[in-house]
Amino acid sequence: MSTKSLLSLAAMAALVLTAAPVLAQYDDDSYGESESEAEESFASASSDSDTSAGSTGANGTGIRMGAKAMSFTLPSGGGASAGYTMYDTDKTAIQFGVGLVGTMDNQKDQDNTMGISLEGNYIMYKSIGTVSPFLKFGGVLSKPPGGDLGEASTLAGGAFMGVELFFMPQLSISGAIGAVLALLPGLDDDGDPALFKIIQLSAVKSTLSANIFF
Secondary structure (H helix, E strand, O other), X not given: OOHHHHHHHHHHXXXXXXXXXXXXXXXXXXXXXXXXXXXXXXXXXHHHHHHHHOOOOHHHOOOOOXXXXXXXXEEOOOOXXXXXXXXXXXXXXXXXXXXXXXXXXXOOOOOOOXXXXXXXXXXXXXXXXXXXXXXXXXXXXXXXXXOOHHHHOEEEEEEEEEEEEEEEOXXXXXXXXXXXXXXXXXXXXXXXXXXXXXXXXXXXXXXXXXXXXX
């Protein structure tokens, strides 16, 4: 074998010996990074799955940010309403409701025997648990049975304090008591019907609600 061939073989061997440790280190690092990324991806997926699947909020209740609920309410003084509640944080909620009130009159030709109410409330919970105390502030626009919408509507606002009792995370009953300030229809100076002519304060007003969370 010539001297030139021997020198070529020696150079190739030296190159292989030099590159082998570098390649081995690169393979180890790549494998470690891939394994770490796979573990992080799995953990993230598990966390997302747990979050999306969870339907229980703080202390085993249905109250949590993003939760929604349907409410069926019986206020004092008669009537009934259904409400839809959205929880924007773990301790606050926005509620919208609609109520229908009919008369027991048997005269089939009588007009305007159906009353309707639209309401909005903001609810703040003091603490969350099986028994959850809260404050509620809201307003309601209503038309009583037997009156025209433009002449007999009532606008009212109130503040309530109450307690919500959870039987299970998706089911609760709540009761509240408070005061309501209402603007009632009346007569103007000419004796014609007019909106919001009378101010009335109801010192005690109570409500009882059943709530279903989802």
